[in-house]
Amino acid sequence: MRPSSIKRSVGVDLAHRIQKSRVLLVGAGGIGCELLKNLVLTGFGEVHIIDLDTIDLSNLNRQFLFRHEHIKKPKALVAKEVAQKFQPSAKLEAYHANIMDHQFNVDWFAGFNIVFNALDNISARRHVNHMCLAAGVPLIESGTTGFNGQVQVIEKGKTECYDCNEKETPKTYPICTLRSNPTQPIHCIVWAKSWLIPELFGESEDESGTIDSTEDAENADEIQKLREEALALKEIRESMGSDDFCRKVFEKVFKVDIERLRGMEDMWKERQPPDALEYDSIEQDPALSSPAASKEDRREWTLKENFLVFKDSLDRLSKRLKELVEKATSSDPKPQLLFDKDDEDTLDFVTAAANLRSIIFHIPQKTKFDTKQMAGNIIPAIATTNAMTAGLCVLQSFKVLQDDLSQAKMVFLERSGARAINSDSLDPPKPGCSICSSAHGRVAADQERATLGDLVEILRSDLEYGEELSIVNSAGQVIYDPDLEENLTRKLSEPAITNGFSFLTIRDEDDQDQDPRVNLDLFFVERQEPASEDSKPVTLQGTLEIPRKPKKKNTEPVFEDASTANGTSGLGKRKRDGEDEVMTNGHVAKKVAGEQANGDSDDLIVLDEEDSGAILIDD
Numbered sequence: 001m002r003p004s005s006i007k008r009s010v011g012v013d014l015a016h017r018i019q020k021s022r023v024l025l026v027g028a029g030g031i032g033c034e035l036l037k038n039l040v041l042t043g044f045g046e047v048h049i050i051d052l053d054t055i056d057l058s059n060l061n062r063q064f065l066f067r068h069e070h071i072k073k074p075k076a077l078v079a080k081e082v083a084q085k086f087q088p089s090a091k092l093e094a095y096h097a098n099i100m101d102h103q104f105n106v107d108w109f110a111g112f113n114i115v116f117n118a119l120d121n122i123s124a125r126r127h128v129n130h131m132c133l134a135a136g137v138p139l140i141e142s143g144t145t146g147f148n149g150q151v152q153v154i155e156k157g158k159t160e161c162y163d164c165n166e167k168e169t170p171k172t173y174p175i176c177t178l179r180s181n182p183t184q185p186i187h188c189i190v191w192a193k194s195w196l197i198p199e200l201f202g203e204s205e206d207e208s209g210t211i212d213s214t215e216d217a218e219n220a221d222e223i224q225k226l227r228e229e230a231l232a233l234k235e236i237r238e239s240m241g242s243d244d245f246c247r248k249v250f251e252k253v254f255k256v257d258i259e260r261l262r263g264m265e266d267m268w269k270e271r272q273p274p275d276a277l278e279y280d281s282i283e284q285d286p287a288l289s290s291p292a293a294s295k296e297d298r299r300e301w302t303l304k305e306n307f308l309v310f311k312d313s314l315d316r317l318s319k320r321l322k323e324l325v326e327k328a329t330s331s332d333p334k335p336q337l338l339f340d341k342d343d344e345d346t347l348d349f350v351t352a353a354a355n356l357r358s359i360i361f362h363i364p365q366k367t368k369f370d371t372k373q374m375a376g377n378i379i380p381a382i383a384t385t386n387a388m389t390a391g392l393c394v395l396q397s398f399k400v401l402q403d404d405l406s407q408a409k410m411v412f413l414e415r416s417g418a419r420a421i422n423s424d425s426l427d428p429p430k431p432g433c434s435i436c437s438s439a440h441g442r443v444a445a446d447q448e449r450a451t452l453g454d455l456v457e458i459l460r461s462d463l464e465y466g467e468e469l470s471i472v473n474s475a476g477q478v479i480y481d482p483d484l485e486e487n488l489t490r491k492l493s494e495p496a497i498t499n500g501f502s503f504l505t506i507r508d509e510d511d512q513d514q515d516p517r518v519n520l521d522l523f524f525v526e527r528q529e530p531a532s533e534d535s536k537p538v539t540l541q542g543t544l545e546i547p548r549k550p551k552k553k554n555t556e557p558v559f560e561d562a563s564t565a566n567g568t569s570g571l572g573k574r575k576r577d578g579e580d581e582v583m584t585n586g587h588v589a590k591k592v593a594g595e596q597a598n599g600d601s602d603d604l605i606v607l608d609e610e611d612s613g614a615i616l617i618d619d
């Protein structure tokens with residue numbers, strides 16, 4: 001749009017504010033491409049775009065800034081280049097990087113007037129939420145799932161933050177369902193994707209500690225058997241590349257392991273026992289078929305076709321791993337192949353292996369197309385939902401630029417209700433939210449010298465903390481408390497201490513009658529004044545006020561909402577947690593002394609750790 005048209009549409013004052021603003025767009029995917037186009041055409045003065053990914057064929061149907069010739073190029077750079085053509089005078093900056101890198105520190109965030117989130121995972125969203133709160137920059141958060149979309153305006157101290165409401169936890173499946181007693185196609189798909197592929201081409205569960213027999217006494221025997229099976233597969237893995245590798249794998253997972261399960265008669269009182277497969281009889285079946293069936297992704301494959309695709313994809317993956325191993329030097333991490341829905345070899349392998357297992361357990365098979373959706377946790381992305389959501393983000397940003405938060409809304413897009421677009425008033429911050437009720441400060445630390453002890457000293461001398469304080473890093477690990485003094489001499493630059501120079505949370509553990517302070521999140525930044533010889537290794541930057549913890553809950557709204565709440569939204573506001581439990585960045589803190597704390601393993605396989613749009617399939 002020409003500047004004169006923008007002025008006519010939104011008025012001179014807002015047009016001026018838009019033109020003067022410097023905004024950050026995080027994510028150049030489905031929503032991000034639409035949003036960048038909107039921002040540029042609306043006349044936003046300066047737009048910075050960040051995305052860590054490169055363009056994939058599957059992005060082209062909706063991420064309209066990208067074309068075939070851009071495949072494998074960085075999304076952020078191409079998005080900038082293409083959007084620049086819409087508005088040659090726009091000032092655009094692109095970063096092919098992870099927004100969670102420590103170079104994008106709180107001072108960098110503070111340089112923007114508004115941040116727009118167009119992300120696809122919870123951890124990056126939470127990170128940007130936290131940085132924006134600390135930097136005091138308004139955030140427009142958005143997301144879509146199929147036909148549903150949501151836009152939320154977040155401002156420190158005025159509205160709920162992204163973390164005020166608990167997020168859905170990822171779907172997990174008990175190990176025994178996956179490994180011994182599958183009853184649904186998804187169980188076989190997750191077995192192939194999250195167990196068989198890692199066992200053959202990645203880190204085996206024995207190395208990663210996925211199975212823990214001590215956790216579950218009832219299933220201890222069965223879990224011990226599963227561990228023995230995994231060890232036997234590890235031995236077979238040694239023969240990768242040999243002529244009989246495929247036969248050995250097949251006979252192990254589709255015959256020997258199945259016969260053992262079939263022998264456990266108690267398990268099959270209520271359902272048909274599994275039927276092991278015979279390699280030779282399938283191979284000798286004269287039925288006309290070939291691995292070319294893998295090209296037919298909408299049709300169910302026959303037993304023989306699954307067998308041939310299994311053999312062929314196992315061979316392709318074995319060759320790929322061999323090449324990686326040959327290229328790797330001794331200092332490189334151990335090469336491995338991981339499942340990726342856009343990687344044909346792993347998708348063929350998962351489809352065929354899952355179907356063979358389904359045949360064994362008398363479970364319906366799935367086509368390659370369906371397997372891709374299920375294994376990739378995909379809900380089809382709808383271009384129109386992304387476009388409408390991106391438009392709503394810009395409309396909400398106008399309220400922020402006009403300092404008129406009382407007019408800003410939580411907006412929902414949905415297809416099922418009476419109206420496609422519904423809105424709700426913004427709620428004030430949740431008093432129990434550990435992210436937005438914290439105080440935020442900045443700290444500079446000399447990478448070479450600064451120790452945890454230096455930081456503790458500054459907290460006591462400059463901020464008058466008492467003895468009872470604890471420090472938790474951004475991974476949720478307690479790195480200091482009065483009983484954990486051994487870390488005091490360790491450098492802040494150690495990953496196990498500061499977890500990548502992100503931020504540390506200081507907790508005042510004094511009793512209630514001592515008027516303890518709220519949690520303090522200290523974000524690492526560059527030193528403002530140049531370091532001199534006598535400058536301390538750790539220095540607090542800027543002024544810092546740390547409020548005292550409220551004596552009783554205060555649920556009064558911070559600002560009045562002038563509008564009437566719209567009750568027609570089927571989505572409604574997100575579930576409230578209503579809990580006061582002190583959590584750090586969503587994790588209950590674990591202590592770290594000496595080496596990095598051991599990750600607690602449980603007897604569940606996580607279907608997808610980070611995904612925000614997981615399909616919900618009941619176990």
Ligand SMILES: Nc1ncnc2c1ncn2[C@@H]1O[C@H](COP(=O)(O)OP(=O)(O)OP(=O)(O)O)[C@@H](O)[C@H]1O
Pocket residue numbers: 026027028029030031032050051052053058059075097098099100118119120121124381
């Ligand atoms: N930590 C991060 N830093 C920078 N960009 C990120 C980060 N996490 C995710 N992104 C980007 O956010 C964008 C989200 O876009 P979208 O939801 O359309 O996902 P997609 O990966 O492009 O598509 P799909 O997942 O449907 O194949 C992606 O381009 C992704 O690379």
Ligand SMILES: [Zn+2]
Pocket residue numbers: 160161162163164165429430433434435436437
């Ligand atoms: Zn909050």
